[in-house]
Amino acid sequence: MGVTSQGMVGERIKAIRRQRGLSQAQLAHPELSDSYVSLIESGKRTPTPAVLELLAQKLDCSLTYLVNGVTAEQMEELELGLRFARMALDNGELVEARRRFAELLQDSHLTGLASLRQDARYGYALAAEACGDLPDAISVLTALRTDDAEGQSQERRVQVALALCRCYRELGDLQAAAHVGEGSLGLGVSRPVWDDGLMELGSTLLSVYIERGDLLRARQFATELLTAAEELGTPRALVAALWNAAVTIEKMGSGEEALPLIERALAIHSENGDPRNLARLRASYGMMLLRTRPEEAPRARDLCLRSLRELRESSAGVAAVTLCLTYVAQTEIASGRIPDAMEHALEARESDPERVGNVIMAEVHLILGQLYWLQERDADCLAELALAKQLLEQLPATRKAAETWQAIAEITNRAGDQGLGTTAYQRALACVGL
Structure with missing residues (x-):
């Protein structure tokens, strides 16, 4: 509990005690001393969880309110609102998700709830990014890295850096993207102690090197990521490294060398990956196959059609489905199936631009x-x-x-x-x- 939150807890104890018409001595007796209660109320002492629970019972209020300044019902409502906002984002209801996260951030009850507020700000940034408002997403993510840095878990810090690196890349500010990625990984100072989250951040940084045309650096870093992923041995790390290394190698003109890597990523992900990401990977493989071996257009089409079915059966959003429709159309054009390509392209055209x-x-x-x-x-x-x-x-x-x-x-x-x-x-x- 920081100094500010410690003081707020003391102020709440004092306010409720006075509302109940109790003196400090009456609140303290018999378990505590009145001087200890005075120190707590002035913010000079941090009460232990056991003492907080005792005071909540004596003051006839919820522990949640005493600690956070919200009632149990208000906390439940905030958590429910956050859950619905996340569901909207996961289901591709991007505008709705952004609206829900924004409403949560305007709720005064969220002010003292650092963890929930961080969740809401991070969710809002992802929704803004998905809606195409990259400057807004970058502004919120940058604030999360500075203003809300205290108390953040390592996992959240990596998530924020990953999203910020990705947003800068999509905005075209590749220098800023590389700065965030390299700084968060500690490149140039020491080598990272790789885990799944850092592997995904490294894979995003790899895509930045590709975007800015630094293919030699990209090839070297892809090799480093693959080595680290093999040592780590987790499916998530291996898929991220193999998938992005395949993209790197194809960009360098070696599609035949890239295909075995993405095929291995697909095999690993097929065993334990989530359905939406598996469908995205399958479609990526289909398009890489089409570009590398145009004569296998019918097989590429089958892969993309399967991906489309899987996306529709999962909780994938409209954007993911629409993108896959474009992949299917391209493979059908290459297969000479113009009417089928037109059918899928026209279906894609019906998508809501705000959601896509x-x-x-x-x-x-x-x-x-x-x-x-x-x-x-x-x-x-x-x-x-x-x-x-x-x-x-x-x-x-x-x-x-x-x-x-x-x-x-x-x-x-x-x-x-x-x-x-x-x-x-x-x-x-x-x-x-x-």
Whole structure:
């Protein structure tokens, strides 16, 4: 119990004692001395849990209220609200989750509940990130690392650093992302004592190296992560390291070398992983297979279709399902199944943009543009690409944005809009700093 909370407990004891019309001596007798009660009320002594429980009984109030300033009923209501907010986030109800977390943070009863308040702030940051409001998420996460650092568990500190590193990466501030990741891991000072949480943070840092084009550093770090994961031996660490190492190696042009790694990650995760993450990994494998071995497009399609079924059967959110629909559509295009691809792309287009985000919706419009172009429907093609352009203009300059801009440029040029094609090429170059 810190100095501030210690003083607040003393003030609550004094206030309730006076409400009950008791003197310090009456409250103390016979178990305690009146001078001890006086020291507690002035914040100069920290009562033990046993003494707090005794005082709560004597004052006829709940221990919860004495310690936290809330009644047991208010505490239960706050915990229930937090649980519902987390459920909304887990189920992909992103706007609803953000609203619920925000309401919790405005509740005055949460002020003295450090742990619950940290949970609510962290949840709000994740919801803001999922809604695409990266600056707001970064602001809250940064405050969590500084203002609320005292009393945080190591697990929570790693979770906050992981989310902050990821948000900076998505915002395009790769220098800040690397600074958070490297600083939290202690790189350059000492080597981490790896655990599952630090492995996931290291894997996110690895993706930052890939994004900024530092592929040599990425390859070296991927090797380090794989070695550490093998020594740690936990499924969570192995999956994180294998999955991200596979992505790294593929980005360096060695898809055939990457496939065995992601296949091993899938095998491990299939035994004990959660259904949603397993489905995401399976879809990632399907897309890597498609890029590396285009002739295996039908198999890649089967993998993505299975992933789509698994996501729908799990508690996956709309964003995850919509992204998987784009994967299925791409594998169907590569398999020559244009009507099926159109069906899945149109289903993806029906998703609520507020729940899906601009990155995924831009990809949906891009795929529809490609499909319309394949059907020689140039006007519809250009209309979809214009919508993709509007969404991309609201996003940070990242490698992924550059790839999407380049794809828009190529398709618009084929469809006959040289102006949009030139603009898209320019935006692609700007995203990579050229």
